[in-house]
Each structure stands twice: as C-alpha cells, then as structure tokens.
Amino acid sequence: MKFERLLARRYIIAQKRHSLLTVCSIAIAVALMSMMFCLYTTYHEVKRNQAYDDIPGHFVIYNITEEQENLLREMPEIEKITRTDGENGWTKSYVTVNRNIEEEMDFINKMKQKASLVTDTDSETPVQYNINYNLLELDLLTDMARYKLAVEFALFFVLAIVLAFLLRLVIDTAFEISSKERERQFGVLQSIGATPKQIVRIVTAEGLYLSAVGVPLGGLLGILLGFITFRIVLSTGVAELLFDSPEKVSRYVRYSVKPSMLLIGVVIGFVWVMFSAYGTGMRVIKKTPVEAITSRANTVKKIRRFSISGLLFGWIGKLAHRNARRQKKRFVITILSLTVSLLFFAAFGTVMDKAEVVIRGSRYELDAFGYIQTDFNLTLMTDEQKLESGEKAIKEMEDSGLFSDFEYYKLRFGSIKDDNGTGQGLGVNVFYINSGLYDRIFRYIDKPMSYKEFQEYGKALTFNAPKSFLQEKQDTVKCTISEAYYNYEGENIISENDNPENENATVKSNGVIIIKKEAEYPIGMNIVSVNTSSYTNPADLILLLPISQYEADGEKYGFSDLGYMDFNEIRCNLKKGADYHKALEYFNTNMNNLSVMIDSYGLMQNASTVIAAVRTLAMVLNLMIALIAVVNMINIISTGILNRKSELASMQCTGMTRGQMYRLVTIECLQFVLYSAIIASIFACLLVYGTDRFIEFLFGQEENFLTGDPAGNVFRQINEGASSIVSYGIPLAKIWLAAIPAFLAAMIASILPLRRMQKESLIDQIRSVE
Amino acid sequence: MEFLTVEHISKQYGKGETQVNALDDVSFTIPKGQMAAIIGPSGSGKSTLLHILGGVDRPTSGKVYLDGQDVFAQNNKNLAIFRRRQVGLIYQFYNLIPVLSAVENITLPVIMDGRKPDREYLSRLLELLNLSDRKDHLPSQLSGGQQQRVSIGRALFTSPSIILADEPTGNLDSKNSAEIVNLLRNSNREFKQTMIIITHDDSIALQCDRIITIADGKITNDTMNTQA
Known part of the structure; x- marks a missing residue:
C-alpha cells in the first residue's frame, strides 16, 4: 500500500490543477448534501418550536391540585410538569414526557388512574385536558409519530438519494478527468508489473487524500450555504406568519445544525467519493497496458448519421453532434439536469406568478356574497x-x-x-x-x-x-x-x-x-x-x-x-x-364598534409571503440543480476535449483551421444548451397549460350560487386574465435567457482546455496518445 | 525541377542544459514525383523532420519551400489550409476520427475546405484502397490494415503535392505492411505524387527511389536507390 499511497500523493501534487478541480467538485457535492440536511434539521426545529409555542408541553391538564401533580410526577414517562395560573382562576399544568408513550389516549388514561383525575363532564369537578399532537409527533413520542416521521424521512431520503446520484456524477467526472490524463501512465505502470488491484488502490488512495480536504470543506460550506439560504427565506417574512411576535421569531426561528444529520450528509458525500474513485480505478484497469499506452480516445461503436446540427451547421455540426454523443449516458444526464434547471427556473416562477394572480383574482371575482372580495369584512358592534x-x-x-x-x-x-x-x-x-x-x-x-x-x-x-x-x-x-x-x-x-x-x-x-x-x-x-x-x-x-x-x-x-x-x-x-x-x-x-371578521388584505399579504418563501426555497433548489448541471456540463465538455486531444490535433494536421476547431466546440456547447432549452420550452408550455387545466378542473365542479354558473367559469375568466398577464411567452423568454449563461459557461469550459492545449505543438498533442 | 527544398533546418527542444538538438542544419531537395525514404535510429530526428516538412511543426531556424512557396512564411490559418490542400499525412497510429465512417474520414479534408467530394474519384480511390465494402464502417469496426488504408485514403483524397508517411507500417503485420507499401508505391506512380516515408524497415526503404539516412539530427547518407 506504501507505493500506491506514495504515487497517489505524487500525482496529486504533480497535477495541482486537476487535484484542485476534484477537491472543488467534492466540496460542492458534499456542501449541497450537507446544506440539505441542515435545512431539513432547521425546518424540523422551527416546526417543533412552533408546536411548543402553541402549548409548552405534550399535554396540558386544567385545574388539577398540587397533590395530583405530585402523583403524576412519580410516573417514569413524565419529565416535568409546569404549572401556570390561567384566566378565571383556572390552572394549567403542562406535562412534558421523555419517552415513547405508544398511544396518547392510553397515556391519558394512565395519568387519570395515577392521579385519580375525573374527566366525566357530568361530574361536579371535571378535569379537562388537551393533547399537543404536533409536539408529540415532532418529539417522536408516540408510535404513530414514529410512523409518520419514518414516512417523512423516507420521502426526504428519496430526494436526497436523487440529489446524491446527480452529485455523484460531478465527483465522477472530476476523477475521470484527472485519471484520463494519466491513463498512459497507468498503462506503463501495468506494463512494468503493477497489478490491476494496485492501480485501483492508487486511484482510491487519491480519492481518500482528496476527500480528506474536500469533505470537511464541503461540510463547512454546506453549513454556510444552508445559513445563507435560511436568512434569504426569512427575509420574505414567512417567520412572522408562524409566530405572532418578533420576539418569538428571534427566539424560535433559528438555524440549527444537528451533528448527526450533518454527519449523514458528509458520510454520504465521502462514500460517493470513494465509489467514484473506485469506479474510475476499475475503468482504468479494464484497458490492457498496451491499450492504455496507445489508446485512441473513446472507441466509438455506433453513430446516428442524421442530425439537426448537421443540417444547420454542415459538416462541423455533424461532427459536433457525433462528438457530443460519445458519452451518451453523460450527455443525456447533463441535458436532463440542465433541462430541469432551466424548466424550474422559468416555468416554476411563472406558475407561481399565475397562482398569485389567480389567488388574488379569485378574491375579487368569486361569488358575490363571498367573504374575501373586499379588504376587510367587519361586524358592527x-x-x-x-x-x-x-x-x-x-x-x-x-x-x-x-x-x-x-x-x-x-x-x-x-x-x-x-x-x-x-x-x-x-x-x-x-x-x-x-x-x-x-x-x-x-x-x-x-x-x-x-x-x-x-x-x-x-x-x-x-x-x-x-x-x-x-x-x-x-x-x-x-x-x-x-x-x-x-x-x-x-x-x-x-x-x-x-x-x-x-x-x-x-x-x-x-x-x-x-x-x-x-x-x-x-x-x-x-x-x-x-x-x-x-x-x-x-x-x-x-x-x-x-x-x-x-x-x-x-x-x-x-x-x-x-x-x-x-x-x-x-x-x-x-x-x-x-x-x-x-x-x-x-x-x-x-x-x-367594529370587529374585524375577515382581514382579507392581510390574508392576501400572507399568501404573498408564503408564495415568496416558496419561490425563494425553489430558487435555492433550482440553484443547486443548476450548479450540478453546469458543473457536469463543464466537466463533460472539458473531459471530452482532453480525451480528444490527439484527435483534434490530427484534424489540425489534416488542415482544420483554428477557427473551424473553435466553431466545432462552439456547436458542441450550443447543442447542450439548445437541446435543454428546447425540451425545457416544451415542458414549460405543457406545465403552464396543465396549470390552467388543473385550476379549471379544481374549480369547475362547483356552482356559483348566485349566477348558477359553474364556478369554473369565473375561474376561467380569472385564469384567462392571468394568462394575459402571465403569458406562455414569459417562461419561454426566461428559459432562453437562462440558457445564455449556461452557454457561456460551456464555452469557457471548452476554450480554457483548448487554449491550454494550443500552447503545446501539434506533435506533442498527437504524441500525448501515441 | 526541385519540388521540395529544405534549407538549413534546425530544431531545438528545451533550453540551457536540457536543450536537445533534434535537427541540426539539415538541407536537401526532392524533385517532383520522387518517393524518398528517411531512415535512422530512434531519436535521430526523422519524425521531427517529417512534421516540419508537413507544416505541422515549425523549425527553430531554416526554411522549407514547397513548389517554390515558403511554408513557414504563412500565418497559422494559411498553414492549416496549406496542410489541408498540399500535404497528405499518414501516421503510424492512423489518427482517424472515431465518430466518422471510413468514407467520411477520407473526405474530411475536402469537406473542411468547403468543397464537395468528387464522387468518381472517391469510388476509384476506395477501390484502389480495397475499402469499397467497408466504406461506411467506423474506425473501431476496421482492422489495423484497413484503418491505415483509410488514413492513406485521407492523405490521397485531396491530391496533395506531397505525401508524408510516418512509419505507416509500424503498427501492422507483414502482410498488411506489404499491402500498404504497394499501395503507396502504386499511388506514387499513378498520381505522380511526391512521397517521403519514414521507416525502420529496410525492405520498405529499398522500394523507394531515394534513401536518406539521419543520425543525431543530421543527414549522414543520401543515396539514390536504383533497385526501386
């Protein structure tokens, strides 16, 4: 293992730029994963605080004596009981439990038995109680709460796993880039007697060293990114909706980092890094030493002859089309993540705009006796x-x-x-x-x-x-x-x-x-x-x-x-x-004289705040997807160019001008962005159309009791009104606008390795493989 | 009539103590239609010379004239166009474009030039190369000999003034090597193309009109081969 570790260290130092890229990729992947876990923890904590703010205990029992309280305190499940004096001489005893009580009603009965509490309403002194279901659930103190949390966790983990797979690609490509350039050296090592196992160990050791820097860095970055996201979401004013005073907001709405959750995020990141390193090692040893030493860039077995790029840009477009599909799986995944990112960015925003217009519009346009058409409904007192x-x-x-x-x-x-x-x-x-x-x-x-x-x-x-x-x-x-x-x-x-x-x-x-x-x-x-x-x-x-x-x-x-x-x-x-x-x-x-019965204006403001908070969170999620998509695209493009180093050089030897070569890579980049934008545009139109139909379906069934028309008719009017304000053109324009930075990123990713390559002579570029 | 003139070509790599003189004041001329072999031990500067002749690499000093034109007086763009139109390069490892079929690889320089490939000439060439039935195959679906034939086809298709082959049979078995050499010889005769072949194989060198020997970056022997 000594020689593998030594080589791994030497490679890391020798290939500073690649090592840095790999560390950055690992850090980004781990950061996004940890950020998700931190935000999830924070969400839970805030939810718990809100439940605690409503009733500061798992149970509240009214009007029990101090003797009864003392009897209850003897129960092993009860952690503490806090007594407060309520209005009209009533007392409230907040009961906090510290272990699973299985079923809340059984526990109530147990308490009744223990302290001889009478809850029968016919009794002269009935004891009333209240159960804080939310807090019990969030503290996992009942069987049902555990079941519910398991379901919630399962859903969250599905999301995390999907994200993890996308992130795996980022790490994977980073490793592939660095190993690709050393493929020949691995071949040489094999030819002089290194076993395939040793080669895998070298790459894995490299993964280990790079993780030692990238994973903790990613964890810290994740905490920071999570905090920034948290602050941005708070700035929408959503916390004020959950709690009725700024003092409570500052007390209960806090960013929380749970070490165990953070550890899960970091461990997943680390495991992915090791998988990627191992996978790259396994790919390297699939080639015989001779193949590795003399290897051609990507052996192509099948190609599709017709291409839109070929039609549009001639032979360069045709070549670009075939090049982009050399790594079909990666091409498809990159297109997909870029599409999701563009779609999310543009269409989600538009759907939210539409939802807001419909919510606001429906307030004014629904039935004539509706209660939320005017800003205030007041009762005369x-x-x-x-x-x-x-x-x-x-x-x-x-x-x-x-x-x-x-x-x-x-x-x-x-x-x-x-x-x-x-x-x-x-x-x-x-x-x-x-x-x-x-x-x-x-x-x-x-x-x-x-x-x-x-x-x-x-x-x-x-x-x-x-x-x-x-x-x-x-x-x-x-x-x-x-x-x-x-x-x-x-x-x-x-x-x-x-x-x-x-x-x-x-x-x-x-x-x-x-x-x-x-x-x-x-x-x-x-x-x-x-x-x-x-x-x-x-x-x-x-x-x-x-x-x-x-x-x-x-x-x-x-x-x-x-x-x-x-x-x-x-x-x-x-x-x-x-x-x-x-x-x-x-x-x-x-x-x-006047009592506010319905504050529709405030409700609408709140609805806007919630929409703004959802938008912000969606934007963060979108940024994450966009980051993954762009990093993937950058990786795939730069790997593609590095893989084709000798090929590009030989094309230049055959007479390709630099201009033609730049045009080739430009079209290659354009393909990623163009395909993603076209698919995203189609889906955006379908999404906006689907939203229209969904709104109609939702509200089309009931009758407006004044006009006798289906309420859907009114909604259709609002929806049509919303369509004129939030038109199909908006997501399309947004998608194509968002595609521009993606294209620029792709171009930078292509031009940088190309320029670096051109510092070498054509001979050196060809010899890099020969 | 001299077609290729090489005047005092030198090529140095590195600086100071690590400086290597790959070519040291090399001069020679080649008349049109001649098939010359360059032989010499490894590291003697053969490939460097070939790349300089093809305009792929620039010399540290000296000049190369092809058909009276100073090759390195051109800017990079014109040099690329020069390579595309005037030079046909054949490599030991073929350097084909893996995503293009055999026929697309062959026609690539012409297509790059914005011209339409001459279909009649193409089918003649494919026949000559014995690739008619493999023309739509990708490089990965061809044998080494077939790939080298595609590479020769690519070099010949633009009807360049000069063909430069860098150990074209170095990666092939004896049967395929013989076929390739015959092909180059026939092409030289049929199309009257000037040809320079780098080889380690004496039997190939003996089939050429002239044999230039290089050692330590210098021409040590230059003889006409009357047996060819």
Missing part, C-alpha cells in the same frame, strides 16, 4: 345596532380617509310559511343591502333595475327559487323572521319592543329566547331560477331588499336591532395598501 349605526360607522370610516368602496348589509334569518300557514316553511335569508353590495351582486348578471328603482320597487328579489315556487307564491310571500336574545338574569331586556314576555316568544332554553315575528314580502322577480319542483335547502333561498326597507320593517313589524341571530356586516377596501397597519390601528381603537 355598537350598542345601538340600528340601521343608522351602520351608516354612521361608514361615515366615520370614510372620514378617516383610509377606506373606500363601502358595502353594508343586514341579514335576518327566517322561513316562509306553507300555504296552509302551518308546519316547517321554506328557509329564507333576507338580505337588506346597500347600493355597493347591490352593484357587486349584479356584477356578472344583468341588473334588473337601478338601486334607486329597487328602493322604490317595494318588492323583494329572490335567488335560486324553484319555478314552481315562483308560480305559486309570487307576490304573496309571508316571512316569519326569528329573533333570539340572551336573557341575562337580573338584567333588563334591551328594549320594551323586544320584551321576551311577548306572546310570540316560543322557545326559551339555556337563556336564549327566540321570538318569531311575521313580515310580508311580495316577490317581484327571481334572478336565477332552479329547475326543481321541490326546494328543500332552507339556507339557500335568498330574498334581497334595499337597506331602507329594514327601518320601515322595524317600525312596521317590531323588529329589534339586537337579534342574536341577525348579522350586520360592513365591507370596505383600503384606499392605499401602505395604510394597512394604520387601518388595523383604527379598528383596534374602534373595537367597541
């Missing part, structure tokens, strides 16, 4: 929930200068009596709407009249009423509106008008009194009729009335404004996106 208060609130909000596009409605639930005036009637929702909402509802269907005419119309409009219902009940509908109140003991009922002693009060249970009052609403017209003879879904029949009707009805039928089952909602948009935080502050100071 005033003590005097009269009609005027909605208008008053809108006026005040308008005056703040922050909001616009106000919509307001008051919703009352009720039923329509049967013809005989008895029994369960048809369910109905009566919407008293303002002009803003009126306009939105009739956004996609023809407006039957203006809002002003609607106010003077004196009749209700219905949606989705069955035809038979219309024929029978038009102009004669009587609604029974139900009102409900909390009857707080010892407190006055809000107004005399709403006195629960009212003879119509029919239900009294659990402090809620429901009073039924009758109102008559003649129906003017139905907007979308349903082709069914019976109509059984009570929630879906909608009566629309102008908001001015509400006040009149209040006086006429004695409706109160505080009905528990009623609903008041104001919707509005932000005038300027920049005022978002001011708006939140405004709601905070007016929270007695």
